[in-house]
Structure formats: structure tokens, C-alpha cells
Ligand code: HEC
């Protein structure tokens with residue numbers, strides 16, 4: 001019984017936290033430095049230490065407490081409310097604080113709507129436009145100038161492909177990726193928050209003023225797309241997660257077709273159609289803690305309970321989207 005309660009508490013904390021992350025990111029299409037700093041402050045340095053449930057249930061309410069004053073829950077948070085949520089500590093009846101109130105201790109801060117999400121069956125129908133319409137391209141390209149970016153990204157094209165489709169499966173495709181995500185990764189490589197033998201050095205050579213243009217160039221290319229995959233294990237985990245292990249489905253953040261959460265939200269990268277090898281390496285690195293730059297360590301938490309075979313299945317399925 002104790003074990004079950006513990007699991008529910010951890011699950012509630014995780015889902016509340018994930019909801020806050022999604023809400024925090026909602027509609028954020030700008031790539032300015034303020035936003036990047038905000039994102040950074042929620043991140044941890046890469047660490048070998050695996051997040052534990054205990055840590056998770058403590059950390060999550062704090063993070064929502066600091067954000068719940070400034071964000072509204074995402075529009076897809078209207079999940080049916082279930083009564084067994086009452087077993088969780090965060091379900092203490094509370095009202096969301098007004099913007100005048102200073103943050104008060106975590107447990108009472110959680111808006112009821114976020115708590116109900118624990119029982120939200122996935123998947124929501126987030127399907128980001130991948131038709132490469134002029135509007136979709138504009139939305140994902142941010143404020144940079146893609147024409148100027150073409151010349152400025154010659155070096156990058158050597159490895160990532162002229163049209164953002166890399167030939168080597170260890171170098172990611174950047175075609176149609178959100179500009180804001182590309183910018184964040186370059187900054188993370190530069191600061192050491194994300195580490196890679198080649199990219200850490202390359203990122204230091206990129207002028208901050210050129211970065212939005214370079215990112216806009218790759219974002220404006222024809223979006224990466226896979227050739228389909230019939231991997232059932234990967235599909236099941238991607239669309240439904242595994243609540244017996246408190247594993248939230250990928251679709252919540254990466255969308256049904258793996259193209260992101262909303263057309264204007266650069267926090268959640270395009271995964272669908274990415275190289276399988278690259279995806280597998282990233283998932284493995286998140287699980288080990290070698291990559292620790294996802295906001296709040298969310299990807300480290302998600303991959304924690306997945307086996308090698310499951311990571312492989314996910315990489316297989318996602319690369320086909
Ligand atoms: C010598 C080859 C090489 C060059 C040149 C290069 N990259 Fe990379 N890039 C890579 C590899 C390999 C990775 C994968 C890193 C990893 O596994 O973590 C990568 C990763 C990235 C990522 C992360 C993408 C994601 O989906 O998370 C971005 C963004 C990126 N590169 C942008 C650039 C830009 C912009 C330039 C030019 C300024 C550039 N790269 C030049 C090889 C290269």
C-alpha cells in the first residue's frame with residue numbers, strides 16, 4: 001500500500017511538473033535572450049546522478065510554485081477529473097494564487113486543473129502542421145533572416161546538409177527544426193550545458209548575432225520526414241507511455257507526428273523523421289545523464305525507466321514519422 005501511494009505521489013508530482021513545463025512554454029515563439037535565460041535557470045548541469053522518485057516529488061511542486069503565477073495551464077489540460085487523485089498530497093483544495101500574491105509553499109500552490117492531469121489518458125491530438133506552408137515556415141523560423149542565414153551557415157551545411165538533411169546518421173537533420181530550439185542548442189553547446197566533441201567547438205565559433213539567421217535558414221527548409229515504421233513497441237510507448245512505470249507518453253510534448261507541440265512553440269523539438277542512430281544516442285545520453293540540458297531535466301526523467309530495447313524501438317518508430 002505504501003508503495004502504491006508513493007507511486008501515485010511521484011506520478012502526480014511528475015505530471016504536475018510536466019504540465020507546468022508545457023504551460024511555461026506555451027506559445028513561446030520568440031528566441032530572445034530573456035527567454036533563453038529563463039529556460040536556463042530551470043535546467044541542471046549534466047550529471048551522472050540519476051533522478052530519484054524522492055527527488056522528483058520534492059522538486060516538482062517547487063518548480064510549479066515559481067511559475068504558476070505567470071502561466072496559464074495549456075489549453076489541452078482539460079482532462080476528466082478522477083477521484084482517486086485525492087490520494088495524492090498535492091490535491092489539498094486550493095485556489096490558484098493571484099498575480100499579486102507572492103509564491104507560498106508548494107503544496108497549496110498547485111492549481112486543481114493541473115492535478116487532474118494525472119489521470120489524463122493520452123494522447124492529445126497535438127499535430128503540428130508539416131505541410132511546409134508559408135505560414136508554418138514563418139512560425140518556426142523565428143526572427144532571423146533565412147536568406148542571410150544560408151551564406152552564414154556554409155560550415156554547418158558541410159555536416160548537416162545543404163538543405164538541413166545530413167548524410168551521416170550521427171549528425172542530426174536540422175531541416176524544419178524550430179529556430180528557437182536550434183539557437184538554444186548552440187548556446188547550450190557553447191556554455192557546456194550540452195557537450196559534444198565536435199559541436200562544443202563549432203558552437204564557440206558561431207557569432208551570437210548570426211545565430212538567429214543561421215537557425216532561420218535551417219528552420220525554413222522542407223521539414224524532415226520519415227518513411228514510416230511499423231514498430232509496435234515504439235508506437236505504444238510514444239502514444240501511450242506506460243503509467244505502470246509512471247512514464248508519460250512522448251506525444252504529450254512532441255505531438256502525434258513528432259513535429260512538436262504547437263506550431264509556434266520551439267521548446268519541444270521536431271523528432272519525426274530524424275535519423276534513427278542520432279535519436280538512439282540522444283535517448284541513451286539522456287538516460288545516463290550525459291545529456292542534461294532539457295528543461296528541468298525532463299528528458300532525463302522520462303528515459304530513466306526505459307530499457308535499451310525500448311529506446312531502440314522508440315528511435316525506430318520516431319525516425320519513421
Ligand atoms: C563536423 C561536423 C559538424 C559541423 C561542421 C556542424 N555540426 Fe552541428 N552537429 C554535428 C553532430 C555530430 C551533432 C550531434 C551531436 C550529439 O550527438 O549530441 C550536431 C548537433 C547539432 C545540433 C543539435 C541538433 C538537435 O537536434 O539537438 C545543432 C542545433 C547543430 N548541430 C547546429 C550546427 C550549426 C548551426 C553548425 C554551424 C555553425 C553546425 N552544427 C556545424 C556535426 C556538425
Ligand code: HEC
Pocket residue numbers: 018021172184237238248249250251252253254267268269270271279282283293294295298299302314318
Ligand atoms: C514533458 C515533455 C516531454 C515529454 C513527455 C517527452 N519529451 Fe522529449 N524533449 C522534451 C524537451 C523540452 C526537449 C528539448 C530538450 C532541450 O532543450 O535540449 C526534448 C528533447 C528530446 C529529444 C532530443 C531531440 C534532438 O533533436 O536532440 C529526443 C530524442 C526526445 N526528446 C525524445 C522523446 C521521447 C522518445 C519521449 C517519450 C519516451 C519524449 N521525448 C518525451 C520534452 C518532452
